[in-house]
Amino acid sequence: MNTNISPAIKIEKTKQSKINDIDFNNLPFGQELTDHMFVCDFKNGKWQQPQIVPYQNLSLDPSSKIFHYGQSVFEGMKAYKDEDDNILLFRPLENQKRINISAKRLAIPEFPEDYFMEGLKTLLKLEKDWIPTTEGSSLYIRPFVFATGNGFHASPSDEYKFIIACSPSGAYFGGKVKVLIEQKYSRSANGGVGYAKAGGNYAGQFYPTQLAVDKGYQQVIWTDDTSHKYIEEAGAMNIFMRINDTLITAPTSERILDGITRKSLIEIAKDEGINIEVRKITVDELTNAAENGTLKEMFGAGTAAVISPIAGFGYQDKDYDLPVLEDTFAARLKKRITDIQYNRSEDKFGWRVVVK
Numbered sequence: 094m095n096t097n098i099s100p101a102i103k104i105e106k107t108k109q110s111k112i113n114d115i116d117f118n119n120l121p122f123g124q125e126l127t128d129h130m131f132v133c134d135f136k137n138g139k140w141q142q143p144q145i146v147p148y149q150n151l152s153l154d155p156s157s158k159i160f161h162y163g164q165s166v167f168e169g170m171k172a173y174k175d176e177d178d179n180i181l182l183f184r185p186l187e188n189q190k191r192i193n194i195s196a197k198r199l200a201i202p203e204f205p206e207d208y209f210m211e212g213l214k215t216l217l218k219l220e221k222d223w224i225p226t227t228e229g230s231s232l233y234i235r236p237f238v239f240a241t242g243n244g245f246h247a248s249p250s251d252e253y254k255f256i257i258a259c260s261p262s263g264a265y266f267g268g269k270v271k272v273l274i275e276q277k278y279s280r281s282a283n284g285g286v287g288y289a290k291a292g293g294n295y296a297g298q299f300y301p302t303q304l305a306v307d308k309g310y311q312q313v314i315w316t317d318d319t320s321h322k323y324i325e326e327a328g329a330m331n332i333f334m335r336i337n338d339t340l341i342t343a344p345t346s347e348r349i350l351d352g353i354t355r356k357s358l359i360e361i362a363k364d365e366g367i368n369i370e371v372r373k374i375t376v377d378e379l380t381n382a383a384e385n386g387t388l389k390e391m392f393g394a395g396t397a398a399v400i401s402p403i404a405g406f407g408y409q410d411k412d413y414d415l416p417v418l419e420d421t422f423a424a425r426l427k428k429r430i431t432d433i434q435y436n437r438s439e440d441k442f443g444w445r446v447v448v449k
């Protein structure tokens with residue numbers, strides 16, 4: 094399906110822009126939506142005419158399969174604006190590829206690459222004025238696809254809707270978080286859908302996360318589902334740990350999402366001369382390192398927050414605090430990656446894409 098040439102996108106512009114109602118100096122994350130959205134329907138075995146329409150409610154039959162069987166996958170990406178008013182994307186083809194990897198696992202038809210890239214770029218050019226420029230802000234982009242076919246029969250839908258919606262957003266999260274190492278619940282399991290960005294993976298995380306919040310933590314560290322011995326992810330982010338001067342991150346697997354931030358940080362760390370190990374790490378190794386003072390840093394990595402530093406963790410009714418350092422790998426790596434994203438530095442990796 095990748096060989097399809099995308100038909101011209103049909104554009105219907107809004108009659109009344111909402112942009113003047115938005116306080117660009119006070120943006121929450123992902124709450125305000127822009128004027129337009131990209132929409133493409135899958136029917137009769139193929140993707141139909143792609144369109145850009147005013148952002149609006151959808152009308153769906155209550156028997157739509159999305160409501161009952163959860164066929165839904167999504168992506169999260171960002172557009173940035175540099176000082177010369179260029180619209181920039183960061184490794185967008187990785188998101189395009191990944192939504193189809195996710196879709197395949199949920200028996201959703203692949204969305205063609207040129208539809209995705211053309212739709213995204215056309216929408217961004219139309220929404221250019223919505224890309225915020227204050228420090229740490231960006232236009233958060235949410236491509237998603239879900240089952241719209243009707244009927245209670247438990248089978249894959251024969252109709253789908255692909256949408257790209259955009260939200261001008263401030264920095265995702267401020268302070269350091271306290272996390273709880275999960276010993277009962279799992280985010281994903283072998284043979285499951287953990288590597289896919291499926292909506293249901295998030296639904297399954299909310300309850301255990303709420304239990305952790307009730308105990309005074311902000312986030313859960315997921316461990317492997319069979320033994321709960323290995324560190325896997327930090328909430329919906331990949332996880333990095335620094336022991337002495339070595340940075341460690343778990344290898345991706347069928348249970349761990351292959352994050353674009355994670356793999357970019359691995360490259361940047363290598364380039365910075367930081368010793369980086371992609372390997373399994375046990376909770377025991379982590380607690381030992383915390384006890385003997387060699388655990389220096391932990392942080393989550395993902396598109397929304399970029400890097401989210403961890404202040405300490407709880408494990409088996411004991412709390413471990415991390416030291417407060419002057420110079421952190423987290424700050425160094427965050428500066429490197431955001432400088433590339435916002436076009437404040439050279440991009441030796443070729444990750445930045447200018448939308449023309």
Ligand SMILES: *Cc1c(COP(=O)(O)O)cnc(C)c1O
Nearest residue numbers: 329330331350352353354395396
């Ligand atoms: C989206 C996501 C990440 C981060 O991926 P990025 O491509 O870096 O945004 C990590 N873990 C999970 C479970 C995710 O859903």
